[in-house]
Amino acid sequence: MMPGETPQDTSVHRATELIEFREITKIYGAGEGEVRALQGIDLKILAGEFVAIMGPSGSGKSTAMNIVGCLDSPTSGQYLFSGNEVGTLDRDQRALLRRNYLGFVFQGYNLLARTSALENVELPLIYLGMSRSERRKLSYEALEKVGLKGREKHGPSQLSGGQQQRVAIARAIVTRPAILLADEPTGNLDTARSVEIMNILESLNKNDGITVLMVTHEPELAEYASRLVHFVDGRIESDVPNQVRGRHVF
Amino acid sequence: MAALNLTFRTKCGADMFFETFRLALHAIFRNATRSFLTVLGIVIGVAAVIAMVTVGQGSTDQVEEEVASLGTNLLMVMPGATQQGPGTGGSASSFTIADSDAIESELASIRVSAPTNTRMLTAIFGNNNYATTVTGTDNRFMDVRDWNVASGRAFYESELRSGTMVCIIGETVKKELFGNSDPVDTFIRLKQVSCRIIGVMEEKGASSFGTDQDDLVLVPIRAFQRRIAGDRDVNLIYASVRDAFTTEKATVDIENLLRDRRNIDFGEEDDFGVMDMKQITSMLTGITNVLTGLLSAVAAVSLLVGGIGIMNIMLVSVTERTREIGIRLAVGASEGQVLLQFLVESIVLSVIGGLLGILLGLALGFLGAVVLKIPFTPDPKIILIAFAFSAMVGVVFGYFPARRAARLDPIDALRHQ
Helix, strand or coil: CCHHCHHHHHHHCCCCCEEEEEEEEEEEHHHHEEEEEEEEEEEEEEECCCEEEEEECCCCCHHHHHHHHCCCCEEEEEEHHHHHEEECCCCHHHHHHHHEEEEEECCCCCCCCCCCCCHHHHHHHHHCCCCCHHHHHHHHHHHCCCCCCCCCCHHHHHCCCHHHHHHHHHHHHCCCCEEEEECCCCCCHHHHHHHEEEEHHHHHHHHHEEEEECCCCCCCHHHCCCEEEECCEEEEEEECCCCCCCCCCC | CCCCCCCCCCCCCHHHHHHHHHHHHHHHHCCHHHHHHHHHHHHHHHHHHHHHHHHHHHHHHHHHHHHHCCCEEEEEEEEEEHHHHHCCCCCCCCCCCCHHHHHHHCCCCEEEEEEEEEEEEEEEEEEEEEEEEEHHHHHHHHHHHCCCCCEEECCHHHHHHHHCEEEHHHHHHHHHHHHHCCCCCCCCEEECEEEEEEEEECCCCCCCCCCCCCCCCEEEEHHHHHHCCCCCCEEEEEEEECCCCCCHHHHHHHHHHHHCCCCCCCCCCCCCEEHHHHHHHHHHHHHHHHCCCHHHHHHHHHHHHHHHHHHHHHHCCCHHHHHHHHHHHHCCCHHHHHHHHHHHHHHHHHHHHHHHHHHHHHHHHHHHHHHCCCCCCCCHHHHHHHHHHHHHHHHHHHHHHHHEEEECCHHHHHCCC
């Protein structure tokens, strides 16, 4: 950690409510074909937590995650980020919220094609308005942190799935976000690769103080989290601390 | 409750501009195939229009230049009704030398008038023979056509009066029959008639229709009538209008004089025609303008096809681009930043394509001008129009799909299939 280098100071959010959902609903379509993806969700996530959202397909877990990430907007209800009403922000302000506070990891990696690992990681820093040398330095550090030192110049097609996902993690954390949002981060990976990814996420949470919100449907992976939230049919069925954290089953 | 820091921390001014420019260049080289195909569409469109219009314009200029070289104050008087087209009136009687002389001496509006008659004949020298046009006329022909004898001399007055078989040959005839040797004072045969060469005309080159103007033999008109044609006809009179008079006035004068001399009653149609070089010019430029129009239409189609090519490439890549935009939005790019990048990318591509297209178009136009032996006169207006159109196509099809994508919710852009 180099405090002077961080894009913004995220420490103020420690031990406060980082995310708060109040009666969030999300409805797709209208009339007969209407799908109620979220049916009034109340959820609070504190800074520093590692929350795993679980549930069957179509239970609304990814929808909730996308709303947290300002990638999607709720149909009704209030979403507070660090106490600020997100619904009142315009598109540009939501872009700034993503830029300054959020990091994303997707199931499908979502790296830019024909673009080296280094340049993919640099991408969010460009929008932060950082100089080239500054970007290079932070990106090398982030890639080293996920164990990809020496692979900076490789493009996505030259990297394995696990390596691509680690590039995606490096890209998500290079801005030192307040919260890392991971949507089925190991969904495309085998068990050994999944464990590597989970270990990285756990380390980021424990050692770097990054709040992690992860969506998964594999109970084994949820064991890494400090708190387990179960979604069923667009509602929260259970929300419990993880008693067995650290007792990794793999 | 902590206040969010939602202020832009971006560099501004030149720094930001260069960064965006660099990013755009980077994106162009990253998608080399797509960029190449886009540029190709623009290059072909711009080059086609410029090349076609340049060649078309060159032909028009060529025609105008040639007609101007004949002299804009030149009138051509031909037997036969103009309605049937000049030269087709077989029934109408020809003119005589006296008609030509009358036009020159009786009309104040005419400076000089040259009677001519022409036949296709084979000219023979030694073992060489060459089919050419033999024109019977006098020295006034050189005056009205503004055409001089290059070597040797013009006809003497005595030769013209007595109808001596002497001739002045064109450059092509000289080359065909004599090669590089000097033909003056040698004899050629025209229809069994021996004829002494007294001079060679200046080289004039091809006319607008590709006929070789240097392919001719001039003989005194009386000699032509007596020894070659066997009649007293004059089939074409060239008349040069005095500077102080309009060609319209001179045309009316000639018509009135000839109607009188040919005893055409009031109310009857003329059995001859007077053609103004302006008419001929407009007829010829009319033809080349049609050709230029056709070429331009073909070029416009190329431009359109190029545009469709660009559109196609952009639409095919829209899935990838939409996902790319989704990724950029997810990592924190604002709509404006994404759009600026795509706009700059489109502009850079279009400008590169446009410049290459201009170069290629001018090169092809120049090549066409050299091959067709026409003047090379590129039109800056057309270059600008072609460039602007292609650039617009490039920018529109590069920018608008991007704008649509950038306005989506990021998650929709990311999930775009």
